[in-house]
Amino acid sequence: MQSKSGYTLFEIVITLLVISLVCGYYMIPVLTSIDFLQFEPRYQSNDSSKYKSFLSPAENLQEMLNLKMVMENITHDYIHRCFSGTDFDLIKLRQRIGRTNDTIDQVEDDYNEYHPYGFTGQTYVPYFVKYNEFVKERKDANGNVIMPIELTKDIPSKGQMILVTIQPQEKSTKSLTVLFTEKKKL
């Protein structure tokens, strides 16, 4: 079989075979060295931008565990101080947690005002905090806040309480809410 004015089929096949072999031997290893799944460095670090879908189940769980850690730290502080006979109460607890709709992400500047409930022992986990409607801010006639932190007894039969909600970030869909009620050492 031969084209009217070209190469024979045999020549074409042999040429393509040689080209394929050369490409196969030299080119494919070069191409495969562009590794699309370089797990090693990214797996160990938190740089998961490219592989977020692979790591997201673990990251989601760690995010919830971080929230739980913050809430447990708050709980520990509140329980310990109330049962140790100090005059620690819900107003002071709220002062230490942070203002509503604030992201508490550091301890240095506001150390005296906010407490480092996000502190793990080595690092600091930021959290966004907000409170429920039982807690109101007192405003003047012009709408200015004159008492930013005040508890109200919306349910007098149950005593004072605050419903604390913390989130990783302001617009995060994950949140953890705990109701703190007034406690006294018996």
Add this chain to the structure above:
Amino acid sequence: MKRYRSNNGFTLIEIIVTLMLIALISGLAGISLMNYIDAYSLQQQNADVVQEARMVINRLLNEFIHITEVHQGTSEEIAFRSRFNNESDTTITYKNNSITINDVPFVDNVGHFNLRYLTSLTGFDDVERRKMWGDTWEDDISTAIQFDISFQIFPLLPQYTNKKRTHSRTEKAISFTNITVVPRTLRKEEGNER
């Protein structure tokens, strides 16, 4: 170069270039496909491990949150009584990549398990001045438990040796850190419950 052309066909150059492009694109597509298959496999293993992690962490949190008395606590073992177990003595131990509860295997393929205990009643006031978490439970001081845990997986990952792509099982770890729990019914020596 002398130009050959069939009456109604393609030149050899056109055919070669076309085939080379097809081979190149197919090669790249094949490599991507293989990588996506690897990635899918890893993702599945990852999801399975996280599911197991949830179960393990929940069980440990339930054990710890109902603790009434701690007999002994180190970084790899804790012995306690818990309402979760009807106040019976319980020992959780990490040894040889496994966690056992009262010497009964609970979970395998644990990369590391590290327990810590709050070392100061006023830990949050002293955060910049002293170490908050220690390696041993101190009866008079410790009131909270924190632990890290990691789970081993052994995915088949691509390796490139001698210009060849092979697969081998490589140990990876999925870690969860700073899991904190405050026992709600801990009895101190004076008999007070917290």
